Every structure is written in structure tokens, then in C-alpha cells.
Amino acid sequence: MLDDRKLAVLRAIVEDYVSTNEPVGSKALVDRHNLGVSPATIRNDMAVLEEQGYITQPHTSAGRIPTDKGYRLFVDRLSTVKPLSGAERRAIETFLSGAYDLDDVVGRTVRLLAQLTRQVAVVQYPSLTRSSVRHVELVPVAARRLLLVLITNTGRVEQRVIETHVDVAEDSIAHLRALLNTCLDGCWLGDVPTAVADLPNQLPVEDRPVVAAVLSVLLETLVEKHDEKIVFAGAANLASVDFSEGLRNVLEALEEQVVLMRLLGEVGDSSSLTVRIGTENPDEGLRTTSVVAAGYGVGNQTLARLGVLGPTRMDYPGTMGAVRAVARYVGQILAES
């Protein structure tokens, strides 16, 4: 259907359009890339490519620009992910390894990704449900008030205040704490509900109300935090691009956790690179936006996703390289901590 030269033409169109942001014509193509044929020949190829829906012209007598379908073909078959330079790798490593807690890791990551790609970066916090319990702590903070602290193996810490409504003895709390830790240590958060089901029966009757209160808050925490937090950075990069219509929509999307989640994709999705181009996006109003995302995690377990959001007219090989590299390094950092 499409011979090698036509594919080369498409690739050249994508590359030129990405770098110049102007419709590219047949003459400019043969000048910039040595294709060995005349502009007229290229025009014939372009006509075919347009008929097949890979490129389009904004108006008659203008050059061609790629369609979403064209970008898709480019990403799938005509380009290779561009590895980062050694200097960039080292910069990532030193920048990320300076982080001292999970918030900091995520914050540094999102800023780094925005800077590397010169676009808007988005990072999802590691999912709670895919983590396991490292430690549970119960701290009396006032009369009839406890603080529950839950620490996961991904370094995440959740804390909630519990109203007990009755006075509780110190050693009851210590006992409960010990029990919680023995029965939850290393437990997947998803398994916590079943793991604690039998707990009330192992304690004296007078402590039952307290146990109930603690457990209900614990389970509540797991549920509420299930919708995972997402942060972004690099919004200023939007201003440089020619985003007339898109700008507002993108900014709105960035502040809607739910929309962002859909854009990044499910954690269950392929942990390697995912690219969503223009209308492939689930969201209206992001028709001129592409998303390059990847999962990250510890070992072969994906904990969350991160990615980059930019105009369909973006440097896919470079962006994909940056996203992949950052995802890997974050995984390493999380594994070490």
C-alpha cells in the first residue's frame, strides 16, 4: 500500500512540521531531505498519503500537515525512541537521588520531567492499594483522641485522627497496636479488610468500641485514598506553544484529578510507553493534545503512572525517551528508599 518512499515522505513531513510549526510543501521537503526525486514526484506521494488520511492541508494551496492517523503511523513504525544523552541521565540521577521523602521524590520528578520535555508533566502518586503495610502506629494525642499512622513500603504515610468517645487505657492501645502490626505487617493494602476482620474477637470486650472506631477509620482511609493524587508542573510551557483554543482546556484538565487519571491511563495498562494522540484521548476539548505516559514502580510491579501532555505536534521520539528514562529512575529511587 505505502512503499518505502511514501513512508519516508510521511516521516519527513512529521519531522519538519514538528520543528517549524508550518505546513510543509513538496519543494521544501526535497530541499531539506535528500530524497533523490523531484518535487512533482513528492506531490504524487502526498496525494496518496492524503487520500489515505495520513496528512491533510489546512486550505487549498498550502503545504500538508500530519493528521492524528499520520502521527500514529509515525510513532508506531517510523520512529525510534530517542535515548537521553549521558549528561541528561546523570542529571536525572543526581537530581532525583537528592530527594528525602515520597513527596519530595514526586515533586522533583514532575519538575524534572517538565524541564526535560519542555512540556506539562504529570505524575501520579504511588497507588496505596498496590502497596503493602510496613508499619501501623497508634498515638494518643489527647483525651479520647488517637492518631492512626499508616506507613507503606512505598514510603507513603497516611495519618488520621480517631475519636474514641470513651477513655482508653495506655496499655490497651499498646496491645491493639501490637496486634495490628503482627496481623498487618507486609500485608497488601487490598487484603487489609479481610486481615483485620477477626481482630475484635481477640481483645477484651471492654475495648471493642475502640477497636471498632480504629478499624473503621483504617478502612475508610484505604477507600478514600483509593482515588490517587496527581500533581503536575510546567504549565508555563503551554504559553510558548501556539495553543489558542487548547490552552484553556488543558489548564482545566490539569486541575481535574479525574480527567488526568483517564488521560494517564489505568495502572493496569502496559507498564511501558503509552501514546495517546489527539482524538484518541478520552476527553473532549483535548483534541489537539497528545499524552505520552508510562507506568513506574518497584521491580516488575507497576505502582502508578507518569507522563507528559503536549500538543499533537510534539517531538515524540524525544518525549518518549524522556518519559521512559524518568519512569525507570523513579522506580530505582523508590526501590532504594
Added chain:
Amino acid sequence: MLDDRKLAVLRAIVEDYVSTNEPVGSKALVDRHNLGVSPATIRNDMAVLEEQGYITQPHTSAGRIPTDKGYRLFVDRLSTVKPLSGAERRAIETFLSGAYDLDDVVGRTVRLLAQLTRQVAVVQYPSLTRSSVRHVELVPVAARRLLLVLITNTGRVEQRVIETHVDVAEDSIAHLRALLNTCLDGCWLGDVPTAVADLPNQLPVEDRPVVAAVLSVLLETLVEKHDEKIVFAGAANLASVDFSEGLRNVLEALEEQVVLMRLLGEVGDSSSLTVRIGTENPDEGLRTTSVVAAGYGVGNQTLARLGVLGPTRMDYPGTMGAVRAVARYVGQILAES
């Protein structure tokens, strides 16, 4: 210098310009406000106002627009803070009271403020140094690894991992924890360094290295967190305004904690409303931006600041009303929790 009518003219110009975004002429003024005099008279007044630097014209034969000095006079003497409607107050109260931890309070506040004012809202996390210690917890999370959790009276929780380099007995930790809590309970964070100074001497010599490690991390936490976190929301509102040049600068400022801090002002500043108009801002590039900010806190103690960032051409009375109301409610919520 300026009689009542001239002031009325200035007020009318500000109000009309804010609502229409177009230079306002003498005829339009007498039509919209019943000033009881003719356009020619208004023109004379305008000439005086312009000579004094309160208004200017973009070009000859155009209407007038307020200068920064004009807005300043308007804010200081010609307008009153516009209280929120009952419905708005109730909305704030119910929305904020649903929050379940500090992160949530701050997150809800910033979104709420952005929505109320239809501008970019900025909220600074309650300062650590102005809080006091509610509880300190030490949790062994692995061999030679402790987790230090610091809980403040403002609901803030900081956690850090400590590498002990040597094995530590459980009861040494318990002892240290007890000591820390007795000597730090209720202590201002600023006073922590002196409060713990003598602590190593109260423990057996073999535990000294551990104590040193814990204390150094504790003090480090206080220092590092001294540069307080700031969050923002409502960036999408920037797209609607006619921010050609400003947009990029504002977006950049929003991602620079340091710049945002300077914009909001020092916590020590007046806890009531502060307005910075255009060139009054410390930052280059925000020459067409105004900031309305206020301190918030518990009781009569200011813990941090929050505010709104928008074009100099903004609805000052309404914005000031919203900022003041939200600051008060956040204070209430913090006091209750």
C-alpha cells in the same frame, strides 16, 4: 486637591473599566452613572485626574484607563470590601467543614478561593515554626532504621527516615520517645533546638549515637520545612482574561515557590487584607498583575497567608471580600480540628 466629584469620576472609571475592559470616555460615564453634569465637565475633571497620574489614555482620542496609582486610590479610599452573600458564606462553610486532614483543608481552600473569585488562588501551608509540638513518635521500620513522625498543633505531620547505623534495642527507643515527648510537648517549634540540647546527657552512653542521629534529623526537618509549601489552583481562569504578555509570566511565577512567597508577603505582615497593585509587586514581569492577600491562623496568631492573583484590572471589592471571608473560615476550621 481632588473634590468629591473628581473622586466619583475616578471610581466610575475604575468600575466601568473593570466591567467592560475598554477605555471609558466622558460620554459613556455620564450615561451610565447619573453624575448630574455634562460630559464637558467630566472631561475637565479627567484632565486633572490624568495630570495627577491617576488615569491615562492608551492613545490620543481614546477613553481613559486607571493607572496603578488610580487603582491604589480606589482601593484605599473609594471602595469598601464587599461582604459575601449568605449563600456564599454557607457554601464556604459546608465545603470547608467536610475536610478531613490538613492537606484536604488546604486543597479545598485553594479550589474554593479560585472558584469564588474566578481567578488564580494561592494558599501557603501553615508555618511550622509558628506551631507547637503535639506529639513525637519514633517507629522502628527495619533493622537500623527508624521513622520519626512529628505532629504539630496545626495538624501538620512530618515524617523522616533515620539511619541509625547500629542496632537499637526496643526499650531504648521507647525511652527516648518518652523523653522526647515530655521535653517537647507543647513546645514551640522555634524553641525545639534549645529544648533538646541537654537530652543526650539524660541517656546512657551507649545510646548516644542514636540520640545524635535522631536529633540531627529532627532539627534538619525543622530547618528544611521552614521554606513553607505553597499550592495554587484556578490557572484555567487565566485563559479567559486578556493576558497576552502576562500569561506566561504568571504561570512561571506560580511554579516558583520563592516568587509566590514574596508575592503573598511575609507572615508577619498585617494579618488583614493586603493589596499589591501592578508595579507595587516585587516581581518583574508581573507588572500587570495584582495580588490580594491575607493572613490566616488560629485565634489571633497568624500561621500563614493566602490570596488571589489576577490582572490589575480586577474587581477589588469582591475579591477582597472573598479573600477575607475564606481566610476567616480557614482559621475557624483549623481551630476546631
Added chain:
DNA sequence: CTTGGCACTCATAGGGAGGGAGTGCCAGGA
């Protein structure tokens, strides 16, 4: 299948011309 030639299309930039909103000034009136 490729190529050069040629007529055609159409976005874009530049140059007046006209309309209109707004101003400054002045002389007369309260």
C-alpha cells in the same frame, strides 16, 4: 514511474479611505 511545465487557488501583507469615538479648547451663561 518520474519529471518539467503551466494554470489555478488562496492565505497573507500592505495601502488607502471612511467612520466614529473621544478629546481639547473656547466662548458664553449661571
Added chain:
DNA sequence: TCCTGGCACTCCCTCCCTATGAGTGCCAAG
């Protein structure tokens, strides 16, 4: 002393027109 109506003037903005030029599609010849 202050207000008012009249009047000439200044420019911005819009519209229209034209020229330009990049780019195309088609065709006939190599």
C-alpha cells in the same frame, strides 16, 4: 468661579482592494 454646548481635530479600527508568492493538481513527454 464653575459649568456647558459647540466645534475642530486626532487617531484607532474596519473594510476593501490589490499584489505577492508558496503551493497545488494536472498533463504530456521522457
